[in-house]
Amino acid sequence: MPVQHAQPISRLIQELTKLPGVGEKTASRLALHILRASQEDAEALARAILEVKEKIRLCSQCFNLTDQDPCRICQDPRRNREVICVVSGPEDLIALEKSGSFRGLYHVLHGVLSPLEGVGPKDLKINELLSRLQGGKVKEVIMATNPSVEGEATAQYLSQIIKPLGIRVTRIARGVPMGGDLQYIDEVTLSKSLENRSPL
Amino acid sequence: MPVQHAQPISRLIQELTKLPGVGEKTASRLALHILRASQEDAEALARAILEVKEKIRLCSQCFNLTDQDPCRICQDPRRNREVICVVSGPEDLIALEKSGSFRGLYHVLHGVLSPLEGVGPKDLKINELLSRLQGGKVKEVIMATNPSVEGEATAQYLSQIIKPLGIRVTRIARGVPMGGDLQYIDEVTLSKSLENRSPL
Numbered sequence: 001m002p003v004q005h006a007q008p009i010s011r012l013i014q015e016l017t018k019l020p021g022v023g024e025k026t027a028s029r030l031a032l033h034i035l036r037a038s039q040e041d042a043e044a045l046a047r048a049i050l051e052v053k054e055k056i057r058l059c060s061q062c063f064n065l066t067d068q069d070p071c072r073i074c075q076d077p078r079r080n081r082e083v084i085c086v087v088s089g090p091e092d093l094i095a096l097e098k099s100g101s102f103r104g105l106y107h108v109l110h111g112v113l114s115p116l117e118g119v120g121p122k123d124l125k126i127n128e129l130l131s132r133l134q135g136g137k138v139k140e141v142i143m144a145t146n147p148s149v150e151g152e153a154t155a156q157y158l159s160q161i162i163k164p165l166g167i168r169v170t171r172i173a174r175g176v177p178m179g180g181d182l183q184y185i186d187e188v189t190l191s192k193s194l195e196n197r198s199p200l
Numbered sequence: 201m202p203v204q205h206a207q208p209i210s211r212l213i214q215e216l217t218k219l220p221g222v223g224e225k226t227a228s229r230l231a232l233h234i235l236r237a238s239q240e241d242a243e244a245l246a247r248a249i250l251e252v253k254e255k256i257r258l259c260s261q262c263f264n265l266t267d268q269d270p271c272r273i274c275q276d277p278r279r280n281r282e283v284i285c286v287v288s289g290p291e292d293l294i295a296l297e298k299s300g301s302f303r304g305l306y307h308v309l310h311g312v313l314s315p316l317e318g319v320g321p322k323d324l325k326i327n328e329l330l331s332r333l334q335g336g337k338v339k340e341v342i343m344a345t346n347p348s349v350e351g352e353a354t355a356q357y358l359s360q361i362i363k364p365l366g367i368r369v370t371r372i373a374r375g376v377p378m379g380g381d382l383q384y385i386d387e388v389t390l391s392k393s394l395e396n397r398s399p400l
Contacts, residue, residue: 004294004297006255006265006266006271006272008248008251008252008254008255008256008267009252009265011251011252012248012249012251015241015245016248018241019233020229020230021226026221028291028294029220029221029291030219031252032265033219033220034219034253035252035256035265037218041215041218042252042253043253044215045218045249046246046250047246048214048215048216049242049246049249050242050243052211052212052242053235053242055206055208056208056209056235065209067206067207067208068206071206072206089232090232091229094204094205094228097204
């Protein structure tokens with residue numbers, strides 16, 4: 001019976017392997033790093049973990065993660081309240097914000113429709129989206145779910161519900177990514193990029 | 201100025217990027233995972249981090265990480281006290297223990313000699329190793345530092361100090377790894393494997 005890590009180290013490794021993409025080797029490396037780090041750094045990390053659980057809520061309007069309600073975006077008077085961009089998760093919202101090219105509001109679904117994994121319309125923030133569209137102020141809803149099978153299906157499903165309300169529904173363009181190399185791009189993307197070509 | 205993550209999330213991401221091999225994207229993914237995880241899991245992780253800092257010490261004999269002093273290996277009466285295996289870090293000790301093929305004691309140097317990075321003999325647990333060899337009980341010291349430039353140099357350096365004490369000094373074999381493919385193995389390893397060939 002070979003000697004393993006001391007108990008507190010094994011326990012930390014075990015907790016770290018619960019994180020996504022962290023196997024036993026990585027967890028072991030992280031644990032030894034934490035052991036060697038300063039007491040302050042270890043405490044700061046532990047505190048940040050607890051604080052995030054304590055302070056972060058979902059915005060009651062857009063359902064983004066926030067420490068104030070409504071969130072900073074929903075509160076911002078400079079944002080265009082006539083356009084709502086629908087994303088599946090907070091990561092996608094952050095990615096779009098980083099691009100700096102959208103000045104409307106967001107709506108976070110917290111998932112996509114996936115019958116195989118048992119995710120139906122009731123499991124997403126869809127009713128909440130429809131309530132937001134009631135006032136008649138929103139002129140356009142942009143579907144910015146991922147260009148995956150589930151993302152496309154979710155966009156399609158929502159557009160069928162929203163269009164009857166007299167609101168314009170659009171989908172982000174699918175095409176060749178900037179800097180991409182045509183020879184390595186899959187056929188579905190290439191065919192989409194031809195289909196959605198724009199005049200020069 | 202695009203909207204970023206809420207403050208507690210940014211802070212957690214910032215703390216997570218201090219971990220080795222964790223960039224901003226990974227940290228962001230980990231932070232969102234922690235946000236979605238149960239309160240219990242988040243607390244268990246935070247607690248494990250604090251506990252490891254609080255309870256883990258270096259063994260006063262072999263300098264391995266331990267929650268009891270002397271450590272379990274140094275205390276174990278079944279281990280052969282005549283052979284000491286010198287490793288550069290606790291990770292290497294665990295790897296050797298997992299192989300289950302060493303039943304002696306260890307000595308953890310906590311690094312290797314590296315003049316370029318300013319690591320000299322005083323920065324490693326070398327004097328502590330020499331004290332352990334004073335009693336005259338140790339018959340063999342196995343150098344199990346990595347087969348890298350620094351690891352080899354450290355093994356050489358230590359053997360020059362220890363041999364005059366009348367103690368046998370050996371080095372772990374360098375050769376082709378089991379399951380390896382000769383055509384992909386570097387020349388230095390191949391030449392070592394020829395040099396250190398053994399009779400069949």
